[in-house]
Amino acid sequence: MLDISPAEWTAILLSLRVAVIATLVATPFGIALAWLLARRDFWGKSVLDAVVHLPLVLPPVVTGYLLLLTFGRRGLVGGFLADHLGIVFAFRWTGAALACGVMSFPLLVRPMRLSIEAIDRKLEQAAETLGAAPFKVFFTVTLPLALPGVLAGMVLGFAKAIGEFGATITFVSNIPGETQTISSAIYSLIQTPDGDAAAGRLVIVSIVLALGALIGAEWFARRATQRLHGN
Amino acid sequence: MLRVDVEKQLGEFSLHATFASEGRVTGLFGASGAGKSSLINMIAGLLLPDRGTIVIDGETVDDTASGIHVPTYRRRIGYVFQDARLFPHLNVAQNLDYGRRMNRLAHDPAQHTRVVELLDIGALLDRRPGKLSGGERQRVALGRALLSKPRLLLLDEPLGALDEARKLEILPYLVRLRDEANIPMVYVSHDVAELRQLATQIVMLRQGRVTSFGGVKVLT
Secondary structure, eight states, X not given: OOOOOHHHHHHHHHHHHHHHHHHHHHHHHHHHHHHXXXXXXXXXXXXXXXXXXXXXXXXXXXXXXXXXXXXXXXXXXXXXXXXXXXXXXXXXXXHHHHHHHHHHHHHHHHHHHHXXXXXXXXXXXXXXXXXXXXXXXXXXXXXXXXXHHHHHHXXXXXXXXXXXXXXXXHHHOOOTTTTOXXXXXXXXXXXXXXXXXXXXXXXXXXXXXXXXXXXXXXXHHHHHHHHHTTO | XXXXXXXXEETTEEEEEEEEEXXXXXXXXXXXXXXXXXXXXXXXXXXXXXXXXXXXXXEEEEEGGGTXXXXXXXXXXXXXXXXXXXXXXSOHHHHHHHHHHHTTXXXXXXHHHHHHHHHTOGGGTTXXXXXXXXXXXXXXXXXXXXXXXXXXXXXXXXXXXXXXXXXXXXXXXHHHHHHHTOOOEEEEESOHHHHXXXXXXXXXXXXTEEEEEESGGGGO
């Protein structure tokens, strides 16, 4: 079947690692933000909402460049993290994960937010009358009911993260074995003579991963509806 | 047992209600829009009064003058809503157990059995709320509220969403509850017949004011 070379495997596995880490780290922030946007009114809410969606509409190269300015070795945050915690993002796979996490964040948050908004607040009130403090209401009622939406957001975010290209290559370049994901590997291959076959194989892998993620997200969304109807 | 003296402005509507009740079942009676639900929600702590005090069982849970507002989850009340509000992701047994878990109460199998038998819900324990009839849902909601061991049970038109036949199915359970459970109740309704059967005291509301207060006789 597909005769995938070791170099291609390296890119595929790196993409998977980057996307998994990006999704797992982004999820708690995503849930918190989704809850905030769905359940609270506060000053600057629309601005926060816009900032979250910014990576969706900004040219990815701009996002990547901003990440480089902020999280690069000489960046404000990057310099601090490198000097005090030893965490380096620039030209490392961790930087690729950061770029993918930021780029996929709007897609990850959206289904989470929608599923929290769809939960009847009266159920949360009922939980409170039964003696549940707000954080218990969240963990015993809100989160379980939103779980299918949370998983759908994770799947979508993962799918976006695994295909991210522009911001990643701008921020952490295209280093085989360190920052060369499937997308940047394809980009290099199609600029190389005789790279077509290898590029084609990676394209097929990309399509399979993306399709799987979309089908997964759809399945979780259906489960969410069933759950809310108490079946 | 329950002392209420509150004021609340809700848009054009102003609510100003004062009453004290020692009865086993205090019936809050009035037409829709008379302020019954706002009043019971203030007793529950879900709605904040603009001014006034609420005292449950000797504990001041609201006193705007001294800035006291005990949050709902610390009031140790039970609340049965018109629309049951069972948790759809939990089965009946887990719904019933929810209040005990949240209040960190010890298991009390004797009380559990008593409530389940009183309400006749033993056969439903494994089911999800989505698979229950309206009447069954309301009985489970009653059981769930009782098992959280409240010191006051609030019922907001618990039969309001049911048809006549279902109402007649549930009423006997409520009468038994009044006579056996030994928990004071506030029962909101606009149905005279319902209150005649259940209430021991009536607070009559009209347009946000208490117009009469007394025994069931005030209903006539």
